[in-house]
Amino acid sequence: MNISTNVKSTWCPGCPNFMILAGVKKALENSGKKQNEMVIVSGIGCHAKIFDYLNLPGLNSLHGRVPPVCFGLKMGNPNLSVLGFSGDGDAYAEGLEHTIHSARYNSNWIYIVHNNQVFSLTTGQPTPTTEIGYKDKTTPLGVKTFPLNPIKLMLASGASFVARVFADIQQVENVIKEALKHKGFCFIEILQPCLIFHPETLKYKNKIYDLQKSGHKKQDFQAAMKKVEEFDYNEIKSDTKIPVGIFYQVQKPIFEEQFPQLQKLGPLGWKGIKR
């Protein structure tokens, strides 16, 4: 299976989004799923262009609204494998409420957040995960607020699968493979340095270490809560190590499995119901 399109990419040369795209393709092409069983949704931002580069159905939606669209797709047809792609602007600013509630609902879909710690497509303004002191043309006085720790937030909100990886083909492929196996809501943050507006974060590449290889037990919630404290998204220049991999994974009741109406639906979902 090949899920590429022949659309010419408009990402900047060398953008880590290319690595993410390659990792996503490898994971999905080898997933054993048919092309019409997989659906993608994107928000608005540089990351969202991935919609045009994957030959899969879905919706290139609004800024911040990836989660409700993914949720709605599952309610329309629970048999679909749904992947949503957001930016940090999407997921943590414009649509934060949806991000939190998705963790709470635990519907079975995969939420991928490309976190470059800036609004890139609108030329580099700060997001909720930008470090203190960051300056751009709209914030000449510098960012004053401490960044949000999304991994901690997702753990606190009840997400049943919480992971963070770096924008590396292998890491992305592996984590999506794991997420496809998980039943329930999967939150995956990808550290995706923006070469233009936030190049310092490229150094993350050398600071990351693998949680699973270091013996972290992903079913241990307290251990996960400890691990998230190691990187606070603010100390981007220091040498502190950044844990990547699956922080937490547990089996929880799945939203759509609790509605008898949805249990009865065939491969076409409601579309297959004739009345």
Place this chain on the structure above:
Amino acid sequence: MRYNILFGGQAGQGPNILGEILGEALVKQGYYVFYSRDYQSLIRGGHNFNVLTFSDSPIHSNDSKIDVLVALDENTKKIHSTKMKKEGIILDGKHENMYFAGRLFKLLCLDFETLNQELRELKKKYEENLKNAKLGYEEETKNICHVKNQKNKIYFLNGSKEISQGAIESGLDVYYAYPMTPATPVLRELAEKQIEKNYLVLEPENEIAVINSAIGSAITGAKVMIGTSGGGFDLMTEGLSMAGIAGVPLVVYLAQRPGPASGVPTYTAQGDLNIARHAGHGEFPRMVLAPGDPIECRELTNQAFYFSQKYKIPCIVLNDKHLAESFYSLKEIPKIIKSQKTISLGKFNSYESTSEGISTEDSKRIEKNNIERLKKVWDIEKEAEKFIQYKNFGKKNSKNLIVSWGSTKGAILDAIQGLDTEFLQILYMEPFPKEILKFLKNKNIILIENNATAQLGQLITEKTGIFIEDKNKILRFDGRPFLADELNLEVKKRLN
């Protein structure tokens, strides 16, 4: 004959159930009943009242003058006794509400068994209710009229129930809503029947999630409806715009209450016609349908499903509190049409896109997409002509013409009895039936609306070039519906 009975008391004292029992019983006897609720945005205490009007000929509204006042508390007497007719009767005292049911049934010469039957259907607290009802029935000595079976098959219908019924009959698969008065009764009604009728009802975290989830479900091919009132609708507008560009069928139930902002939550208004027509940035096809009674609620919801699926557009059913929460008695059988599920999962886009759904900034493509959207508008206009877009009542070809829309229909129908005027009710607000120009020309036009700025008046001017004189605009914007007797006087003043 036309009698008005007002039931008043504190929230929690149960004036609603009294009126519903009497209404049901009268309809079964073949009488026409109109029953409305006036309640405050609180849960216990305060002052709520319901007015039941009944007659042996068709009626669709209440009057201001009261024949029987049922006062469950002292406050009710204080507030409403000034509106009593000369020979009016007040029922009061410290009693359970079914005691008053007993007295009322006796006052109308209904036999006790008809009441007993209603109490049985209530199921709850039957023995206790029966005891109280018996006491009231025995204690009442007067009667005001002799109700006897009219051998007339009438349905006791409510706006919200018929919206729900229309959605179910149209093949609803998923309904999303976030609670907001006065749209909530539809949510409740649909939620209750979801297992029996096999569809899904969900309440996501807010209205933004509601419309975006709805779009997600709709692109899988499901038939989807969402419901809200003004404030929630405001939050949905970006999603509405996305449904517009992506070509996603969506039925939007918009139940108006007085705005701006939180306005007056439990009262009525027709202030959202403009936003229904214009909400969402950019230019895209949509429909706005405005029912004026419960049968039209059912039919127009059904037509909204039909058009939204056929043309892949958002379609708004514009209701208001008065119609959503009042009970009407009607004889008509609604006309229901079938609609297909037209959507297959593909690439949908909130950006301008190619025919493959790929985002584009190509000028030719942008122009082409706009033309396609315009073409939908024209095609919808043409097909809508096959539907009943407006209705004429009253005296044909009179030199006077009343124009209105939505829930004001009821009071107008009652107010113009015997007057030299025609009444034009508009149901399709978008696409607007321009041919109504032929009725408007050279007429003394009287506009009646439940808003302050005459939004239908503006629309008529925009579409037909006809201006309605300010002195001929009867506008009510105090949150209350028109009452037939008062409206009759207002109309008379303006007749030629």
